[in-house]
Structure formats: structure tokens, C-alpha cells
Amino acid sequence: MAFIGSVFSPWYRWSGRRDPEDHVCINVATYGPGGRFTMTDRGRPALRQTPDRFTVGPSSLHWDGQTLVIDINEVSAPPVISRVRGQIRLTPSAVTDRELLLTPDGAHVWRPFAPVSDISVALEAPGWQWDGHGYFDANFGTRALEEDFSYWTWGRFPSLGGSTCFYDAQRLDGSSLAHGFHFAPDGAAHAIPLPDRHQFRRSLWAIRRDTRGDPGAQPRQVMNMLDAPFYSRSLVETTLGGEKTVGVHEALDLRRFRSALLKPMLAVRVPRRRNWRF
Template identity: 40%
Template sequence: MSDDGQHGLSIIAFVGSVFSPYYALARRVQGGVADPENFCALNVALYGKGAKRWTMTERGRQHIQRSAHHYTIGPSSLHWNGQELTIDIDEINVPWPKRVRGRVTVRPEGLCRFVTALDNDGRHRWGPIAPCSRVQVEMDNPHLSWRGHAYIDSNEGDEPVEKAFWDWDWARAEMANGDTSVVYDVRPKKGPGRVVAQRFSPDGSYTPFEAPARYALPSTAWRIKRAMCSERDVAPELLSTLEDTPFYARSLLKTRLLGEDLTAVHESLDVPRVASWPVRLMLPWKMPRRVW
């Protein structure tokens, strides 16, 4: 999010796109196993007045290159030099074709080694790589420039996401002293629900805290259920819905955690919706695949 609160940006670099209908079809045809490097994408979502964009063009192995410090996906790339992550974006907005081009530079204040399982079998893991960071956004198309607070994390799994989960809510918020609080509220298919609540400091250290009571938020236009925790019997307040899809929602909300009133970036995922055939038939309109 920008420091003035007027702009937002989400970037997800996929190796084996968890939402890909093409990846799901390949696994079905090939007996449950397919090469994840053949289903890669750079998802870019820009928010702000006059600057909303969405890209997620999927590409196969012939269009990518990967190493420990560099990841090329078609004309876009990510590069880590030991101090900062540079993301060069050259994509096309969907469904209405518009160029999305620019550079995003993320400078971590410290790196974090926290990793935890999200399911009860340990087959799906989440770890914030740099939960306290600064971002510089310089876009040519659309033309905009801003700086703000940023966050980098990683998710990985040993099986398709629909095998392990019903749904989850995730939220992160910047604290007054520069720390970042994160709540991951997960409903696995096996065993009890899991709530991971951690406070991360700029030096990479982290401290668990007990997540307060969970409150239901208004459902989205696609009827995606949302929920968030908050202290002192003060229900969270939904500020805006940034992304509203048949299976996923990204929102801004106000809540109270660790004695502070915070503005949080919040995400909700309905996993059975992801795996449903109606949704998978709709997804190519938002997630085209480059085959040449």
C-alpha cells in the first residue's frame, strides 16, 4: 500500500499456478502429476483511481528461466541482488488489453526464517520472507509513481490446494512501531482449524500472539464469506473490496490487534470454488495461456 493510502499493489510469482485451470487439467489427464514449471505466471494487480490493472498470463517451461537469484517469466522478471528484489513488469491487462509495464523495487528491512505448516499433515507451508519492507513503484503504463509499506511471503505445497483446505482468511497490518502483524485463519479438511498469529519485527525476529475473537464480515458480491479477528468486542470495519472474484476476495479493513487500531490488507479464499468446473471454465478469461 502507498504511504498516502491511495494506491495498492499485489504481485504473485507462480511456479505451478495454484489457480490454473490448465494445470488442473494436465494433472487430471496425466494421472495426478504434471510439471509445475509448465504452468508459471506473474500476477500483477494494481489498485487506485484511474490505475486499476490485472495481469495473469500463464506461460510454459519454454518461456521461463529460474535460478537462485533470478526468475524470468516471458517478458517479465524478478531479480534478487542480496539487498533488494527488483520486479520488471511487461504484461497485458485482461480481459481488456492494456499494456502494464514498469519496475517495482522491494527493500526488506530484514529477512525472516519463520515457516509453519498450514494444514495438519504438514504438506502445505507458509513463510514470510520479508514481512517488514519498503516498496518503490515506478510504472510507465499506467503512469504512476509511489512508495509505501510492503510485505513478501511464500506459499508452497506438496499437493493441490483443494485436497487440503475448505477455506482461509489471511490478513497483514503495519503496526505503529514498524512491526507487521499477520493472522492466518485456516479451515483444513483434516483435523481442527489452525490459526497462526505472529508479530514480525524489522530485524526478522517474530513473536506469537493469541488471535482474538473472530467476526464475520459482509460477504462479497460473489458470496465469498469473509471473517477477521478483533479485540475488545470491536468488530472489524470493511473499508473497501479491492478484488471480488468467484473464489477469492482481497479487501481493506480496520481492526484492532495487540492494542492498536490497524488498517489491514485482508484476503479470503473459498477452495471448493477454485476446483469447481464452472469456475475453471471461467478462469481463462482472466488467466490466458501463452502457448507460442
């Protein structure tokens, strides 16, 4: 993930969120044995932007007209500190024209650029090379997430003829958000009738989790990917239109994230590097 105004950075929160370009980050997470997590909060000197390139210190994203090329050169956070280096190439089958306002005033926007993509990962460590089905989206906002939301879940599931995404959220004003979209390989996006919501086992930090599925579906976690006191990312199996599918699922508890007690804990995993010289 690439951030301008690193929303999960305690340093950005402590700064008063006045200068997003002084809190930029390229976050990388790998999973399974030997998995690493990098999320260095960098200052304005590390940021370079052009119409087709976004650079944060030693790492960058570059659009060559057909492929998003991501060059990674980061250092992972404790407990295992090591270099995470290599290249990721994401090639969309098409780029969509769809975006979703997450609040009525447009203060938060979800933009699924390429929900159906091919991805090639070549990181410099044993087992960190693979090709498969990829995804590319973005979120934009003018207010902190915790100012407007208490909880949300998001899921993206490969399906016949493309991929299906669900976005469910509870806003602090008591209203809710519930949307489902199917994305075809040609970039066509269609809102779909929402399947039922089904709860499944809480995360290791006891975050409640649910996702969409056919009547009687029993979603289950296939792989834990990232577990934090306020956030869960995992591979989840559900059933959509009679088809079993395994996709990426996220649950975010923003009431927990709002706690001041979490910020010093996050600072251990999200170091601050104010200066950079190219």
C-alpha cells in the same frame, strides 16, 4: 505474485498438475480507477532460473543482495486489455527465519520472508507510482490447495514496531489452523495470543469474511481490491491492542474453487501462452 505451478490456473488443473514448470506466471494487479489484472499462464520455454533471478517470459524478479527488483512487462486480461509495464523495488528491513506448516505432513508451507519492508512502485501509467510499506512472503505445496482445505483467511496489518499476520484455515479433514505472529523490523518473529475472530460484510460474490481484532472490534472493508467467485482481497480496518490499523485481507473459498464450472470462467482471465522465445 510469481508462480511455478500456477495454483489458480485452469490450464494447470486441466493438465493434471503433472508439470509445474510448464505452468508459470507472474501475476500483477493494480487497484482503483484504471486498475488492471494480469495472470498469463506460460509454458516451460518461458522459464529461466538462477540463484538470484526468476524470469517468466517478459517479466522477472531479481535479488541484488539488498532489494528484490521486479521488472514487469505484461498484458492485462479482459475487460480492459492493455500493457502493464514498469518496475517494483522491495527492500526488506530484515529477512525472517520463520515458516509455518499449514498441514501436519508439511504438504503446504507458508514462508513469511520479509513482513516488514519498504516498497517503491513505478509502473508506466498515471497514478501508478508510489512508495510505502511493503511485504514479501511465499507459499509452497505438493498438493492442490482444494485437496486439503475448504476455506481460509489471511491478514497482514501494519502495527507499532512492525506488522502482525493472522492465518486461519479450515481443512477438509475437519481440523483447523489458527495462528498469529508479530514481526519486528529486525526480523524477529513471535507467536502472539490470538485476538477474537469477528465477521464483517461478505464480498460482492457473497464470500463470508472474518478477521481478528480486540474484543468489541468491528472490522470493515476500506477498499475492495480483487473480487472473484471464490476469492476476495481487500483493505480491511480492525483494532489490535487498542490501535486501529488497515491491512490487506484475503478470504478463499476452496469448495467454490473446486467447481468445474469455474474453470472456463477463469480461462478468460488467465490466458495460456505455451511458447516463448528469448
